[in-house]
Amino acid sequence: MSGTLFIVTAPSGAGKTTLVRGLLERDPQVQLSISYATREPRPGEKNGREYHFVDVPTFRALRDRGEFLEWAEVHGNYYATSKVWLKEQIEQGRDTLLEIDWQGAQQVRKVFPAAVGVFILPPSLDELENRLRGRGTDSDDVINRRLLGARGEMRHVAEFDYVIINNELQVALEDLVAVVRASRLRNANQHQRHPQYFDFLEQD
Numbered sequence: 001m002s003g004t005l006f007i008v009t010a011p012s013g014a015g016k017t018t019l020v021r022g023l024l025e026r027d028p029q030v031q032l033s034i035s036y037a038t039r040e041p042r043p044g045e046k047n048g049r050e051y052h053f054v055d056v057p058t059f060r061a062l063r064d065r066g067e068f069l070e071w072a073e074v075h076g077n078y079y080a081t082s083k084v085w086l087k088e089q090i091e092q093g094r095d096t097l098l099e100i101d102w103q104g105a106q107q108v109r110k111v112f113p114a115a116v117g118v119f120i121l122p123p124s125l126d127e128l129e130n131r132l133r134g135r136g137t138d139s140d141d142v143i144n145r146r147l148l149g150a151r152g153e154m155r156h157v158a159e160f161d162y163v164i165i166n167n168e169l170q171v172a173l174e175d176l177v178a179v180v181r182a183s184r185l186r187n188a189n190q191h192q193r194h195p196q197y198f199d200f201l202e203q204d
Helices: 016-026 056-064 083-091 102-111 125-135 140-154 169-184 187-193 195-202
Strands: 005-009 030-032 035-037 051-053 068-074 077-082 095-099 116-121 162-165
Touching (some): 005 016, 005 102, 016 095, 016 169, 056 077, 068 102, 077 102, 095 102, 125 140
Parallel strands (some): 030 095, 035 051, 116 162
């Protein structure tokens, strides 16, 4: 039995992390894939929980050994996903969620073409700027760089299966939960998860 791989992508500040956290609380059958990152941990983040935080030389060594499914440079930092671990989780029937950017999503789909892609949009660029500034964690230069990149990132929305506009957090969370539940109800998934219910179709 194979699990489902969910890819969730959004420009920084669109609420992706909050929505994913809400999904994990609502649906314990979904686990989060922990990516590697070279950026500094934000306040409250712990190594091995939000990310595996490593320095650039360590990241490059892992990359060069072919241990990453995908990797990308985003806003001056490197991010990557462990290829071996992810394959094991899917093969063991565990639904797994990846929080990655659109570049990483493209690379992941080459290996996992059945992955379910979800793109989270902010209601507007003005609201995106308000959210970024409201964090109080990034400098003006970082915020301006993120805003400049956001429009380009959002142009890749057509590459994803589902689009959630995060205007009201609770509504957006319900939408994300609905996507996960609906994906489990696909014909092939139901056959794999509950074969006993389809046995009568094969009887003479």
